[in-house]
Amino acid sequence: MRAKYSGDYFPTESAWWRDVHEACQSDGENWFDAGSNKLVRMGNSTSFWHEDWTGSGSFRSKFFRLYHLSKLKWSTVNECGNWVNGAWQWNLKWRRPLLGREQLWAECLMSDLAGIRLVEDSFDRWSWLVSGDGIYSVHSAYLFLQGSNSLAPDQVFSAVWKSLAPSKVKAFAWRILLDRIASKENLLKRRVLVVHDQATCSFCSAHLESCWHLLFSCPVSNHLWQLGANWLGMDLISASSPREHFTQFKVGRNSTQRRASLSVWLATVWTLWLGRNSIVFRSTQFNHEEALDLVKRHSWSWIKANIKGFCYSLYDWYANPLSCIQSL
Structure with missing residues (x-):
């Protein structure tokens, strides 16, 4: 829902989702964000540039200059490449040829992507880190907020x-x-x-x-x-x-x-x-x-x-x- 409604990832923002998101704030931090994480499989509902889907920060924040040169600012992960003979190949597109330092940044970006393994025909989903099975429950959220979680x-x-x-x-x-x-x-x-x-x-x-x-x-x-x-x-x-x-x-x-x-x-x-x-x-x-x-x-x-x-x-x-x- 966050990817669908939040203005962090797409140009428009739902007021309804903003209210829900603010309701999860506690002591300056968002407890729901802290307890949840997205499991990227085929990248069909995950923003390539805007979401922290690799666990090391969003590519927009890490490669800000490349983000502005990209033709795929609002594309999902699976729109930034294609499957060739059962293997995933990245295909990032730029508004112009990259210059010297920009080419180095692009090499660093591709190095970050080298360890990513997408799964064909398997949808992205959210996982609740607090519970062992990854499924959200009111009880596990209560324990998380009380500080008695894993x-x-x-x-x-x-x-x-x-x-x-x-x-x-x-x-x-x-x-x-x-x-x-x-x-x-x-x-x-x-x-x-x-x-x-x-x-x-x-x-x-x-x-x-x-x-x-x-x-x-x-x-x-x-x-x-x-x-x-x-x-x-x-x-x-x-x-x-x-x-x-x-x-x-x-x-x-x-x-x-x-x-x-x-x-x-x-x-x-x-x-x-x-x-x-x-x-x-x-x-x-x-x-x-x-x-x-x-x-x-x-x-x-x-x-x-x-x-x-x-x-x-x-x-x-x-x-x-x-x-x-x-x-x-």
Whole structure:
């Protein structure tokens, strides 16, 4: 509804929607916006330039000059490209040829788009981050407003320390949530690195290596998250922080199921970090198939070692992890 009626995305604004939106304001923030997120599938109802559909800000705000040069200012995501032999190809159109610096901005934009995987013939939909199933309910909204929801920071940290991962992985996840890992951005802030050019991402070499970019929004890491989500049979929702990203993996009917599902998140960030260090210190190449295999093996071994009654083999875990988790 927001995309349909709000003037943020389209030239006209509904007074009715503006009133509804203002009714959701609490302490200067909009609680409904904080608890909801759009899951972009084929991009049929998502504004390419105006919505934050990648989780790292709207392209209008990030590439303001390119936005004004675009012929597709009010186009949806799926109007900015086409399907060719089952593969999506972007086709952005400009009012004139791009000049030198504008071409660099366009390359950065295409780098941001490189990790996006659209799904043909699958409609966009909104997801309610507060509930594990992504479905809005009055009860979950009430708990969210009361502060007793799964997004509370203290509960996120508690979930990390009560997880099934080894202590070193728990400590690493804790530092991720506090943005205290030794990313190149943090090393630059501490003057361990003195040249900005030395602080580019170890995976893509196109952006500053912040914690968020390295482990979540980089095309390389984002592709691993997509592979893991496909393996789990879940829809990965765009997030704006590591805490939001972590929370969507905390799913299940009971605490045992939630701890098991969180093992996949922990195994993924740990695998990405090890892969990054291997690139930095041993000049290796990151292989997504090998990385996904490590995620599966790590998560299975942690669950197997810590949950009594988990009798599934590694083969069972590879074949149907969701069924293994739901049986707990």
